[in-house]
Amino acid sequence: MTTPICALCEKEITQENDTKEHLIPNAIGGRRKLKGFICESCNNTSGDDWESALAKQLNPLSLFFGISRERGEAPSQLFETTGSDRLKLNLHGSMDIEKPLYSETPLESGSGVQIQIKARSMPEAKRMLQGVKRKYPQVDLNELLDNAKSESSYCSDMLKFNLSFGGHEAGRSIVKSALALAVSSGIPAEICGEATNYLRKEDSEACFGYFYASDLIKNRPEGIPLHCVSIKGCSKTKQVIGYVEYFGVQRVVLCLSDSYEGEDISNTYAINPITGEELSLIVELDLSNGDIREAYDYKKIPEGSVEAAFDKVIPTGMEASFEKEKNRVVNQAVKHAFENCGAKEGEMLMPEHINKLTGLMMEKLEPFILHQLAQSRKKK
Numbered sequence: 001m002t003t004p005i006c007a008l009c010e011k012e013i014t015q016e017n018d019t020k021e022h023l024i025p026n027a028i029g030g031r032r033k034l035k036g037f038i039c040e041s042c043n044n045t046s047g048d049d050w051e052s053a054l055a056k057q058l059n060p061l062s063l064f065f066g067i068s069r070e071r072g073e074a075p076s077q078l079f080e081t082t083g084s085d086r087l088k089l090n091l092h093g094s095m096d097i098e099k100p101l102y103s104e105t106p107l108e109s110g111s112g113v114q115i116q117i118k119a120r121s122m123p124e125a126k127r128m129l130q131g132v133k134r135k136y137p138q139v140d141l142n143e144l145l146d147n148a149k150s151e152s153s154y155c156s157d158m159l160k161f162n163l164s165f166g167g168h169e170a171g172r173s174i175v176k177s178a179l180a181l182a183v184s185s186g187i188p189a190e191i192c193g194e195a196t197n198y199l200r201k202e203d204s205e206a207c208f209g210y211f212y213a214s215d216l217i218k219n220r221p222e223g224i225p226l227h228c229v230s231i232k233g234c235s236k237t238k239q240v241i242g243y244v245e246y247f248g249v250q251r252v253v254l255c256l257s258d259s260y261e262g263e264d265i266s267n268t269y270a271i272n273p274i275t276g277e278e279l280s281l282i283v284e285l286d287l288s289n290g291d292i293r294e295a296y297d298y299k300k301i302p303e304g305s306v307e308a309a310f311d312k313v314i315p316t317g318m319e320a321s322f323e324k325e326k327n328r329v330v331n332q333a334v335k336h337a338f339e340n341c342g343a344k345e346g347e348m349l350m351p352e353h354i355n356k357l358t359g360l361m362m363e364k365l366e367p368f369i370l371h372q373l374a375q376s377r378k379k380k
């Protein structure tokens with residue numbers, strides 16, 4: 001067996017510099033790792049940069065679908081709403097105001113000011129109130145704190161997702177994933193000249209393009225925002241073609257090689273990023289040279305095709321965030337109710353406690369229920 005060579009810098013991969021590389025980036029939920037593909041130093045430099053560029057572009061989708069990751073969580077992200085507010089969307093669908101709000105309005109009588117504070121948490125509110133106390137020593141801090149209310153409300157505006165795909169860094173991450181699958185299927189990186197050329201040389205021509213002209217996945221599971229990497233080496237056309245799809249909506253074809261001399265080979269790896277489960281997909285990569293060329297020239301994106309791809313998976317994201325938010329709210333309500341019903345821990349619940357529980361639960365559940373009602377009215 002020949003010693004593997006790093007697909008990026010062409011150094012020999014030894015036991016010392018070998019590294020486990022995610023076939024699909026961990027940042028968007030990838031699981032499978034492979035060794036003997038790139039060296040550790042390349043993995044830490046260019047590999048990392050490309051992946052973060054891709055993960056950043058796709059982060060709104062990672063948050064929206066609530067992907068599960070092996071390492072870390074998809075970072076919260078600020079979005080503007082259609083009502084021009086700025087809100088921070090968290091992984092499990094909850095939202096925060098961007099920053100705490102503080103305002104002072106002089107009273108008309110001229111004998112004081114009214115202060116309004118909106119904080120993201122009680123500790124933050126306390127810190128802000130201490131600031132008020134420094135400015136206005138006559139303020140009774142305890143009284144203010146006793147009257148402080150923790151409130152949650154729902155954003156009735158839509159978040160404006162600004163999704164943009166593309167660019168050479170994210171593009172290289174996509175090409176690298178296809179190349180990794182080719183290499184792990186037994187096609188040496190050196191044969192995939194189109195791919196390695198693009199990955200190694202800063203000013204080289206991109207070897208990928210978007211493809212929505214037909215569905216290349218023949219047994220697409222309904223509603224799953226799947227990730228898929230597929231390759232096919234063809235002895236007749238001498239091509240190694242690749243297909244990469246993320247979240248069911250970003251669909252890319254690539255030509256890794258046009259000097260393939262080996263046997264016919266195809267291989268696919270796909271997952272559901274919400275659960276991490278592997279999917280068994282049939283991908284038909286019967287694309288001609290002309291098809292690929294046209295994809296490179298943005299000619300394989302029929303009108304409405306990208307929207308149609310989104311339409312298939314968006315309801316899944318809505319349901320997932322609804323489920324998560326429902327669980328979060330119910331858990332919080334139960335905790336709140338038990339903590340405040342007057343029963344001591346470990347003590348039997350008396351009828352008066354139970355009477356209180358329902359009311360306390362409703363206090364916390366109300367905003368959620370009202371929001372759901374409002375949403376369902378909007379739909380009608």
Ligand SMILES: [Zn+2]
Nearest residue numbers: 006009039042
């Ligand atoms: Zn290397």
